[in-house]
Amino acid sequence: MISASNFRPRAYSYVRWSTVVQGSGDSDRRQVKMAVDYAEKHGLDLVPEHMIRDEGLSGFTGKNVTEGALGQFIKAVEDQKIPKGSYLLVESFDRLSRQSVDTALMLFLKIIGHDIIIVTLSDQAEYRQPVDVTKLMMSIVYMHRAYDESAMKRLRGAATWKGKRLNIQRRKLTSLCPAWLTLSEDRASFAANPERVFVVRRVFDLSLGGQGAFAIARKLNKEAVPTFGRSAAWGTSSIKKLLKNRAVIGEYQPCRKSRDARQRTPEGDPVLDYFPPIVPTDVFNANQATLERRRNKAGRRGKAFSNLFSGLAVCGDCGSKMHFLNKGRKGGKSLVCESSQKGVCERNQGWRYDHFERSFLSFVNEVDFDSILDGGTISRIEIIEGELLQLQTERRAIETKRNKLLENFEDDEVSKDVVRTRMTIHNEALARNAADVGRLTTERNDILDRRRATAGAQFAGFPAEISEDELYDLRAKVADQISNVVLEIEMLKWPVLVQWGDGEDKIVQRFESKYVVRFKGGARRLVIPDQAKPEDAFVVLNLDFPESDGSDLPRANRSPWHSSVTRKELR
Known part of the structure; x- marks a missing residue:
C-alpha cells in the first residue's frame, strides 16, 4: 500500500463535458484553471499527468464511469495505485454524475470510502471520511438537482423535436440533407x-x-x-x-x-x-x-471482367466453389474446384474457361441479352428482384413489431385489446406481403418460361471492336443478368456415357464433362457440351420444368439428340 504521509498530497483534476460544442468552448479552460488555482492555494501536488478528462461522455448515462477516464481513476483507487489522502478536484457534482440520486450517491461514497477527498471547486467544499452529515445532505440535494436538470433538458428536447416532426411537410426538420x-x-x-x-x-x-x-x-x-x-x-x-x-x-x-x-x-x-x-x-x-x-462476391474482376460466374459455379462432386485460375498465355484460364486445389477433391480438375463460357451463353437463353445489347435498359426481372428484396425487408420489420408487441404484453405494458387490434393489423400486413411475393414470383417464372420458348434470344458473342472499358461494362452487365436468373451451376468433370437409338442404330459416346444450371424458380437444365465446339452440345435436357415428368439426371443417357443436331434445334 502506498502512503501519502511523506509527500505533498496529490491532486487529480477531473474535467468532463458532454458535447463537442462544450469542448470547443470555454468549458475545458475554465475547469482546469479552477483546479490549478485550488491546488496552489492549498499546497497540493497537481501535475499534468494528473489531469483526468472525459471528452464528449455523458454523466447522465454513466458512460464516464463505465467507459471513461473517471472509471479508470476509480479502478486505480481500488487497486491502491492512487495514494490515500489524495484529492479529486471537480467543478461541481454534476461533473462526476448526472444519474439518479441513488446511483450518484453510491459513486460518491465509493470514492470517499477509499480515503479520497472530493472537492467541488465552485463552492470550495471538501467531502472526506468521516462523512459530515450536513454536507452529505447538501450533496444529495446537488445530485438530485443535476439529475433533474438533465432529465428536464432531455424531455424538452424530445418535445421540441416531436413538434418539428408534426410540422415536417411545411418546415424541414434540420438543415442537414444529402450532399446533392x-x-x-x-x-x-x-x-x-x-x-x-x-x-x-x-x-x-x-x-x-x-x-x-x-x-x-x-x-x-x-x-x-x-x-x-x-x-x-x-x-x-x-x-x-x-x-x-x-x-x-x-x-x-x-x-x-x-x-x-x-x-x-x-x-x-x-x-x-x-x-x-x-x-x-x-x-x-x-x-x-x-x-x-x-455481397459474397466482392473484389476486383480484372481488366475485362474475367469471370462471369463468380459465386455461382460449384463443383458437382464435392460442392466447393469453382475458382477462376489464370495461368497466362501458356496455361490459359480455367475454372478449378477449390477443394481440388487443396488436394481434397480428385474428380474435378478444371474446365477451360473460354469453352465453358461459350457453352453456357449458347444454351441458357433465360438471360435477357436484349436489354444488355440495348444499352443496359433495366429489365422486368431486375425490377421484380428489387421488389422481392424490399418485400423481404418489410416482412422482417413487421415480424419485429409483432414480436415486440408480444413482449410488451407479457410485461403488462399494453392491454389485451390493444394487442389484439395491433396483431390483426400486423397479420393482415403479412398476408398482403405474402400475396405480393407470390404474385411477383409467379410473374418472374412466367418471364423465364417465355424466354425459354424464344429461340431467337441466343447470345451472339461480345463485340470485337470496342474499348476495354466498354467490354468491361458489357461483361459486367452479362454477369449481373446471369445472377438475376441463376441460383447455381454444378460443374461435373468426369466421364459419362450417353447413348441413343436402338439395335444397329444404337450409338454410345463417352463425354468428359457436363454441367447443370439451377434456375431461380426451381427448374434445372443439364448440358453435355461438345468439347471440340462448346457452342454445340450433344445433350440438352430440361429437368423439373413445368412440362417435365420429374426425370432425374440418369435420363440423360436416353436423350434422343445426336451431335449432328443444330444448336437451334436443340433449344
Missing part, C-alpha cells in the same frame, strides 16, 4: 444540385449495369469526377453508402441519438417524399437486389 441537396432559406424545400444529381444517377446506372463499388469508384476517379465531401478521391465505402441511401427516392428516416450521442437509431416510420426523389423507386430496389447478390 441544399435547404432553402425559408426551410420549406430543398434545391437539387444538377451536377451532383447526374453523378448519383450515373452511379446507380453503373451498379445496375453490373459494376461493383470498386469499379465505379475507379471509373469516377479516372474521369476526375469531384467527390461530394473532403476526400480527394472516390472510395468503395462512399459508393456503397450512396447506393444504400434511401434519400435518393425521397425518404427521410428520423433518428434518435443514443444517450452518449455516439449512435443514431431509427425512430418511427420513414417520412416519404421529404426529399425530392432523384432515382426511380424501381431502379433503387433493383440495385438493392444487385447489391445483395454481390
Whole structure:
C-alpha cells in the first residue's frame, strides 16, 4: 500500500463535458484553471499527468464511469495505485454524475470510502471520511438537482423535436440533407444540385449495369469526377453508402441519438417524399437486389471482367466453389474446384474457361441479352428482384413489431385489446406481403418460361471492336443478368456415357464433362457440351420444368439428340 504521509498530497483534476460544442468552448479552460488555482492555494501536488478528462461522455448515462477516464481513476483507487489522502478536484457534482440520486450517491461514497477527498471547486467544499452529515445532505440535494436538470433538458428536447416532426411537410426538420441537396432559406424545400444529381444517377446506372463499388469508384476517379465531401478521391465505402441511401427516392428516416450521442437509431416510420426523389423507386430496389447478390462476391474482376460466374459455379462432386485460375498465355484460364486445389477433391480438375463460357451463353437463353445489347435498359426481372428484396425487408420489420408487441404484453405494458387490434393489423400486413411475393414470383417464372420458348434470344458473342472499358461494362452487365436468373451451376468433370437409338442404330459416346444450371424458380437444365465446339452440345435436357415428368439426371443417357443436331434445334 502506498502512503501519502511523506509527500505533498496529490491532486487529480477531473474535467468532463458532454458535447463537442462544450469542448470547443470555454468549458475545458475554465475547469482546469479552477483546479490549478485550488491546488496552489492549498499546497497540493497537481501535475499534468494528473489531469483526468472525459471528452464528449455523458454523466447522465454513466458512460464516464463505465467507459471513461473517471472509471479508470476509480479502478486505480481500488487497486491502491492512487495514494490515500489524495484529492479529486471537480467543478461541481454534476461533473462526476448526472444519474439518479441513488446511483450518484453510491459513486460518491465509493470514492470517499477509499480515503479520497472530493472537492467541488465552485463552492470550495471538501467531502472526506468521516462523512459530515450536513454536507452529505447538501450533496444529495446537488445530485438530485443535476439529475433533474438533465432529465428536464432531455424531455424538452424530445418535445421540441416531436413538434418539428408534426410540422415536417411545411418546415424541414434540420438543415442537414444529402450532399446533392441544399435547404432553402425559408426551410420549406430543398434545391437539387444538377451536377451532383447526374453523378448519383450515373452511379446507380453503373451498379445496375453490373459494376461493383470498386469499379465505379475507379471509373469516377479516372474521369476526375469531384467527390461530394473532403476526400480527394472516390472510395468503395462512399459508393456503397450512396447506393444504400434511401434519400435518393425521397425518404427521410428520423433518428434518435443514443444517450452518449455516439449512435443514431431509427425512430418511427420513414417520412416519404421529404426529399425530392432523384432515382426511380424501381431502379433503387433493383440495385438493392444487385447489391445483395454481390455481397459474397466482392473484389476486383480484372481488366475485362474475367469471370462471369463468380459465386455461382460449384463443383458437382464435392460442392466447393469453382475458382477462376489464370495461368497466362501458356496455361490459359480455367475454372478449378477449390477443394481440388487443396488436394481434397480428385474428380474435378478444371474446365477451360473460354469453352465453358461459350457453352453456357449458347444454351441458357433465360438471360435477357436484349436489354444488355440495348444499352443496359433495366429489365422486368431486375425490377421484380428489387421488389422481392424490399418485400423481404418489410416482412422482417413487421415480424419485429409483432414480436415486440408480444413482449410488451407479457410485461403488462399494453392491454389485451390493444394487442389484439395491433396483431390483426400486423397479420393482415403479412398476408398482403405474402400475396405480393407470390404474385411477383409467379410473374418472374412466367418471364423465364417465355424466354425459354424464344429461340431467337441466343447470345451472339461480345463485340470485337470496342474499348476495354466498354467490354468491361458489357461483361459486367452479362454477369449481373446471369445472377438475376441463376441460383447455381454444378460443374461435373468426369466421364459419362450417353447413348441413343436402338439395335444397329444404337450409338454410345463417352463425354468428359457436363454441367447443370439451377434456375431461380426451381427448374434445372443439364448440358453435355461438345468439347471440340462448346457452342454445340450433344445433350440438352430440361429437368423439373413445368412440362417435365420429374426425370432425374440418369435420363440423360436416353436423350434422343445426336451431335449432328443444330444448336437451334436443340433449344
